[in-house]
Amino acid sequence: MSAFDAGKRAIGPVVLLLAWETAAQTGVLPARILAAPSQIFLTLGQMVASGEIIGNMLVSLQRVATGLAVSLTLGTALALAAGLSRRGEVAVDSTMQMARTLPFLGLVPLFILWFGIGEFTKIALIAFATTFPMYLTLYSGIRGIDSKLVEAARLFGLSYPELVAHVILPGALPSFLVGLRYSLGVGWLSLVAVEQINATAGLGYLINNARDFMRTDVIVVCLIVYSLLGLGTDLLVRALERHALAWRPSFIKE
Amino acid sequence: MQTLSHDLARLRRQTARAAQPAAFEPAQVPPGAAVRASGVTKRFGANVVLDDLHLEIRAGEFVALLGRSGCGKTTLLRALAGIDRVTSGTLQVPGALAAAFQEPRLMPWKRAWRNVTLGLKIDAPRERARQALAEVGLAHRENAWPATLSGGEAQRVALARALVREPQLLLLDEPFAALDALTRIRMHALILQLWQRHRPAVLLVTHDVDEAVLLADRILVLEAGRVAADIAVDEPPPAAPSAPGSRACAAACSDCWASSSTRGGPDMSTSVLRLPSVTAPAYDLDSLAFAALLADLSREFGAGAAAHDRAGSFPHENFDRLHELGLVSLTVPRHLGGGGATLAQAARVVAAVARGEPSTALVLTMTYLHHASSRNAARWPRHLLERVATDTVRDGALVNALRVEPELGTPARGGLPATTARRTPEGWRISGRKIYSTGIPRLTWLAVWAKSDDAEPLVGSWLVHRDTPGIHVVETWDHLGMRATGSHEVVFEDVLVPLDHAVDVGPAGARAELDPALLLWMSVLLSAIYDAVARSARDWLALWLRERVPANLGAPLSSLPRFQELLGEIDTLLFSNRTLIESAAAGRVDAADAFRVKYLVTNQAIAAVQKAVELIGNPALARNNPLERHYRDVLCSRIHTPQNDTILVNAGKAAFAALAPQPHDTTTHATST
Numbered sequence: 001m002s003a004f005d006a007g008k009r010a011i012g013p014v015v016l017l018l019a020w021e022t023a024a025q026t027g028v029l030p031a032r033i034l035a036a037p038s039q040i041f042l043t044l045g046q047m048v049a050s051g052e053i054i055g056n057m058l059v060s061l062q063r064v065a066t067g068l069a070v071s072l073t074l075g076t077a078l079a080l081a082a083g084l085s086r087r088g089e090v091a092v093d094s095t096m097q098m099a100r101t102l103p104f105l106g107l108v109p110l111f112i113l114w115f116g117i118g119e120f121t122k123i124a125l126i127a128f129a130t131t132f133p134m135y136l137t138l139y140s141g142i143r144g145i146d147s148k149l150v151e152a153a154r155l156f157g158l159s160y161p162e163l164v165a166h167v168i169l170p171g172a173l174p175s176f177l178v179g180l181r182y183s184l185g186v187g188w189l190s191l192v193a194v195e196q197i198n199a200t201a202g203l204g205y206l207i208n209n210a211r212d213f214m215r216t217d218v219i220v221v222c223l224i225v226y227s228l229l230g231l232g233t234d235l236l237v238r239a240l241e242r243h244a245l246a247w248r249p250s251f252i253k254e
Numbered sequence: 255m256q257t258l259s260h261d262l263a264r265l266r267r268q269t270a271r272a273a274q275p276a277a278f279e280p281a282q283v284p285p286g287a288a289v290r291a292s293g294v295t296k297r298f299g300a301n302v303v304l305d306d307l308h309l310e311i312r313a314g315e316f317v318a319l320l321g322r323s324g325c326g327k328t329t330l331l332r333a334l335a336g337i338d339r340v341t342s343g344t345l346q347v348p349g350a351l352a353a354a355f356q357e358p359r360l361m362p363w364k365r366a367w368r369n370v371t372l373g374l375k376i377d378a379p380r381e382r383a384r385q386a387l388a389e390v391g392l393a394h395r396e397n398a399w400p401a402t403l404s405g406g407e408a409q410r411v412a413l414a415r416a417l418v419r420e421p422q423l424l425l426l427d428e429p430f431a432a433l434d435a436l437t438r439i440r441m442h443a444l445i446l447q448l449w450q451r452h453r454p455a456v457l458l459v460t461h462d463v464d465e466a467v468l469l470a471d472r473i474l475v476l477e478a479g480r481v482a483a484d485i486a487v488d489e490p491p492p493a494a495p496s497a498p499g500s501r502a503c504a505a506a507c508s509d510c511w512a513s514s515s516t517r518g519g520p521d522m523s524t525s526v527l528r529l530p531s532v533t534a535p536a537y538d539l540d541s542l543a544f545a546a547l548l549a550d551l552s553r554e555f556g557a558g559a560a561a562h563d564r565a566g567s568f569p570h571e572n573f574d575r576l577h578e579l580g581l582v583s584l585t586v587p588r589h590l591g592g593g594g595a596t597l598a599q600a601a602r603v604v605a606a607v608a609r610g611e612p613s614t615a616l617v618l619t620m621t622y623l624h625h626a627s628s629r630n631a632a633r634w635p636r637h638l639l640e641r642v643a644t645d646t647v648r649d650g651a652l653v654n655a656l657r658v659e660p661e662l663g664t665p666a667r668g669g670l671p672a673t674t675a676r677r678t679p680e681g682w683r684i685s686g687r688k689i690y691s692t693g694i695p696r697l698t699w700l701a702v703w704a705k706s707d708d709a710e711p712l713v714g715s716w717l718v719h720r721d722t723p724g725i726h727v728v729e730t731w732d733h734l735g736m737r738a739t740g741s742h743e744v745v746f747e748d749v750l751v752p753l754d755h756a757v758d759v760g761p762a763g764a765r766a767e768l769d770p771a772l773l774l775w776m777s778v779l780l781s782a783i784y785d786a787v788a789r790s791a792r793d794w795l796a797l798w799l800r801e802r803v804p805a806n807l808g809a810p811l812s813s814l815p816r817f818q819e820l821l822g823e824i825d826t827l828l829f830s831n832r833t834l835i836e837s838a839a840a841g842r843v844d845a846a847d848a849f850r851v852k853y854l855v856t857n858q859a860i861a862a863v864q865k866a867v868e869l870i871g872n873p874a875l876a877r878n879n880p881l882e883r884h885y886r887d888v889l890c891s892r893i894h895t896p897q898n899d900t901i902l903v904n905a906g907k908a909a910f911a912a913l914a915p916q917p918h919d920t921t922t923h924a925t926s927t
Binding site: 148149151152153154155156157158162166167170171173245246247248249 | 335336337352353355357359361362363364365372373374399400401402415419
């Protein structure tokens with residue numbers, strides 16, 4: 001029954017692929033506009049076999065990972081400061097709320113002027129773009145903790161550090177993980193943008209190169225890799241959620 | 255614990271700092287007093303919530319604080335807990351205090367036991383948590399996530415969390431308000447039990463007058479930030495249902511409420527629903543509140559019925575619940591501590607239980623019949639009769655007669671039992687086998703039908719305690735229906751009972767007549783069970799017909815005349831059943847006709863379910879639909895003594911006997927035509 005349903009659902013994409021392939025083979029759709037699906041798969045195979053795609057993918061992955069490591073640290077620290085104390089909120093929150101409205105693509109020229117066109121600019125831009133989702137969700141998670149739970153915890157004798165460890169952080173964890181997923185999405189998005197800046201390796205570099213040679217098949221291959229990477233990291237965070245949020249009704253198995 | 259007290263003291267010092275004068279040290283609480291508040295005032299801006307309030311609660315006292323929303327009761331409680339500061343006044347509370355709120359306030363990310371020990375720095379916290387959870391009946395849920403607990407369970411975990419701190423003062427802020435009626439009644443019983451065991455002073459904030467009267471030693475009515483009335487409840491809870499004191503007090507509360515309020519008081523016409531304590535089932539069995547409780551019970555038992563049917567497992571939890579509610583001893587006479595219910599009242603309870611889980615109802619019926627039997631009351635030695643009654647009242651002990659044997663079959667058709675009671679100097683030695691021993695997984699007392707080994711054998715019932723050595727259960731019950739009754743085979747091997755346990759025996763020849771009133775009870779209660787099964791089937795069918803929309807019809811089946819006729823026919827059969835049961839239960843049927851009622855009701859119940867099964871076809875036979883279970887259950891109505899043929903043959907004989915003194919007198923016939 002469900003296999004049959006899945007089969008029915010697959011009809012649409014398969015028809016589209018067939019039409020695309022036919023159009024490409026008959027010349028209606030020239031390769032410089034969009035390569036045929038068969039050509040794309042061929043190219044993918046060649047790029048995997050030559051190690052070209054893996055090597056560039058690892059470079060991109062490293063950029064996102066470094067950028068996220070910075071933003072994770074920074075965003076969490078700022079959110080804790082703003083979420084846990086009134087003074088911290090005054091010092092941090094308004095600045096963050098203003099900065100988050102800056103369109104980060106607009107900052108690219110400034111960052112290039114300040115930091116040059118090297119690796120630092122790329123990572124700094126990714127870190128900048130991903131700090132805000134981390135900060136905002138964790139901050140609202142901490143502030144959204146049920147005050148009744150805090151009250152009960154205080155009444156039952158929890159000290160302030162215990163309150164943070166046993167009530168506030170576990171309570172804010174769901175928001176934190178949402179922020180993490182969101183940051184990852186933004187991270188991949190900004191990667192595409194920053195890798196347009198004078199890159200000599202990475203998926204963005206491959207795309208730029210391919211554009212110059214009108215290799216639409218390579219462009220599509222890179223896009224597929226981007227989406228697979230995004231999907232992969234998202235699955236990773238979901239697995240993390242299932243483990244860390246086992247207490248939530250949606251994850252409870254009984 | 256030390257750190258806990260320290261933290262609480264710190265919290266309270268914060269309160270005291272704001273208080274004027276700041277005389278606030280736990281050490282200052284005089285001996286014998288748990289709470290002392292004087293001149294407590296709390297203002298939010300211009301709004302005075304507590305107005306020069308004075309209050310004293312003795313150690314171990316249970317005080318209820320009544321008042322409508324916004325009268326300041328929660329503010330007072332929060333001030334006592336040290337959560338909020340008061341504007342002025344003195345508050346003295348003991349060092350060890352704990353609280354439970356309207357919401358359980360469990361940390362969702364901590365398992366139940368970790369919630370219980372939250373913030374405690376003690377050795378072996380898990381052990382302590384387990385003990386506390388066992389006290390509230392949740393030992394088996396120690397590892398549960400709070401999100402998987404029901405409202406009542408979560409609230410019980412919250413209670414365990416409060417009690418594990420061994421508080422001298424327990425603050426309860428409407429902890430039962432969000433619970434359904436049935437759970438609330440159970441929580442009342444639990445809180446009293448825990449209070450009696452630990453004896454903290456309790457301050458219960460509530461807006462429920464019944465609850466306050468039921469639980470508290472003393473009721474304070476708070477009005478506009480002051481104690482408007484201080485009423486001692488002159489009876490110690492739990493108390494008898496119809497005690498005049500409780501009603502008088504409820505009336506007093508309502509008076510002071512009405513007198514000081516500008517708006518109308520709350521609806522005081524609600525009955526004072528008394529606590530169903532184990533020693534005194536205390537309901538108005540004819541009240542709407544009790545009917546609502548029974549409806550809840552049907553739903554609750556219904557949830558587990560399919561699983562018990564599948565596994566053939568015994569519904570122990572249903573009997574735990576029935577005992578908690580004092581319903582196992584419903585027909586035990588009042589002077590022995592039971593409910594002293596009438597037949598009509600017992601039939602309603604049995605029907606409600608059967609609507610949920612009919613096997614439970616059948617086992618329960620057997621215990622009801624025993625206690626309602628005037629024959630037993632007349633013939634059994636008094637001390638044994640009372641012992642069984644006391645066990646039922648105190649422990650929910652079940653009793654049933656074991657009569658059927660593998661060789662003989664049912665003794666109702668005559669014959670002597672093979673089970674023998676041997677007379678020995680130390681007592682009777684009983685040996686034999688009994689089959690269809692309904693309820694044996696939980697029976698405490700067995701009335702074993704046997705014959706003695708005397709030269710002129712005595713035949714009748716010997717009373718045997720289930721725990722006597724030499725009794726073995728062979729799990730043979732694997733029936734089509736009523737699968738959860740645990741009607742297994744029981745083997746007796748030289749089971750020793752005292753001589754006076756031959757509770758109801760007589761010479762073999764002299765067949766003692768059954769008690770006619772009991773025949774009526776038996777017919778009505780058995781009828782009520784199977785009528786309830788048919789009604790469950792009917793309800794499922796009606797909903798199914800309404801929801802089922804076949805694609806080729808485009809409208810629910812209920813729109814077809816064929817199914818309308820079906821439901822009408824079933825409802826008419828059930829109407830006839832209800833009329834029969836009600837009139838028999840009300841005593842409007844002669845005891846001699848009692849079994850005709852059973853015959854009619856059970857046959858009509860079977861007919862009703864059968865029609866449903868026949869007409870809707872395949873879905874009726876699907877095991878994931880309850881209809882096939884109801885059908886299997888209702889078929890078992892045929893197995894109860896006396897069976898249909900006996901009833902009809904006896905009725906026919908009686909009819910012929912009444913026809914004419916001389917059946918061959920043709921002149922009578924001729925003249926009459």
